[in-house]
Amino acid sequence: MNISSVTPVVAGVSGSTASLHAVEAAAREADAAGHPLLLVHALSYRPDVLDQPRAAGDLLRQAEAIADRTVSGLRVTTELVEGHALNGLLRLSRHAALTVIGDGGLNDRVCLPRESTAVQVAARAFGTVMVTRALLAPYGPVLVGVTGADIADPVLDYAFEAAARRRTGLVVVQVGGTRDRTRALRDAIAARASDDEVDAKLRALNGDPTTVLREEARQASLIVVGARGELPYHGLLGSVAQTLLHHGRAPVVVVRGTRSVAQRTDQTGAPTALTARATS
Incomplete structure (x- = not known):
């Protein structure tokens, strides 16, 4: 089956x-x-x-x-x-x-309400989560934030697949990467873009990741980020994911990779905390 x-x-x-x-x-x-x-x-x-x-x-x-x-x-x-x-x-x-x-109106809140259902689901779900908005997103590219040069990253996988379906192009934003990592990522993106027939561009930028990605995401039709918490499968949300959930105009997809066999859970079977963490 x-x-x-x-x-x-x-x-x-x-x-x-x-x-x-x-x-x-x-x-x-x-x-x-x-x-x-x-x-x-x-x-x-x-x-x-x-x-x-x-x-x-x-x-x-x-x-x-x-x-x-x-x-x-x-x-x-x-x-x-x-x-x-x-x-x-x-x-x-x-x-x-x-x-x-x-999203429950996250864009309208002065501070990110960590107790809201949308934020808690994004932080604690046992897999990938998409949070949608009340207003329609701009007709722009899919945007994905990355921290390394690994083209096998599940965050990049999701972004390429989404861009291929939507045919709106893909912008990959790398913040603070070394020259060697940026070169490797650029080559890998070019090769995959050709295979998947996706118009993909890499923007290698410096600065605070939350500030840079918030600015870069203004015209995106879909925002893809990793959870970036302490657990590889589910649990804590990183500061970038929290910022884009709060301020992003487009739907946000929080991607999680391989399941972890060791988890600390509450009575619902889900992780117990939401804590701001910087991206690695």
């Missing part, structure tokens, strides 16, 4: 504009990679609110119709989870090809 036929792309559904964009983005991602789509809404029962289950069901049906309009014929299922949305999404992210969620 093809693993993509049983591993879903998971999208959180809340009814917000960003959440509806999450459904559209998740449908496109699922279709491109051959995955089914799972739409999830969390319901915390309140005795003073009438017809909660019916309203939740209506919301999921609306999301299912949006997914069908976005990609006709996509295999879509829905799930209503009881309790807080964060716990349900973290649990489902264990077996998700990608978890997609609206």
Whole structure:
């Protein structure tokens, strides 16, 4: 059995504009990679609110119709989870090809609200997460921030695949690399761009990574970064990822690589902390 036929792309559904964009983005991602789509809404029962289950069901049906309009014929299922949305999404992210969620208005906050569902899912999910926005992104290239010269980096892998699908070009931003690492990365990008038929450019810049990438991402249609925490699989978010979640105009994809067998988890089975870390 093809693993993509049983591993879903998971999208959180809340009814917000960003959440509806999450459904559209998740449908496109699922279709491109051959995955089914799972739409999830969390319901915390309140005795003073009438017809909660019916309203939740209506919301999921609306999301299912949006997914069908976005990609006709996509295999879509829905799930209503009881309790807080964060716990349900973290649990489902264990077996998700990608978890997609609206940002909850992060651009409108003075400070990044670390307790928000979008930030916590991005920080603690067991795999790659896409955070979508309420406003449409500029029609620009895919932008990816890198720290080294390894073309096998899963962050670069995701960015190349996204750029190939969207045909909008790719900008790879390397901040503070040595001359030798920059040369190796430039050669590797050129070779892969030719193979993948992607218009890819490297920008090797100096400065504070958070400041540089925030500026470079202004016209991007999609921003791809690594989690850059202390754990290679999931856990802490780096300062670059946090800054772009807070200030980026485009959807942000936080990529995680190989799963770690040693993890410190809470009762949800997810990492227990979100701490700002600089990129390595």
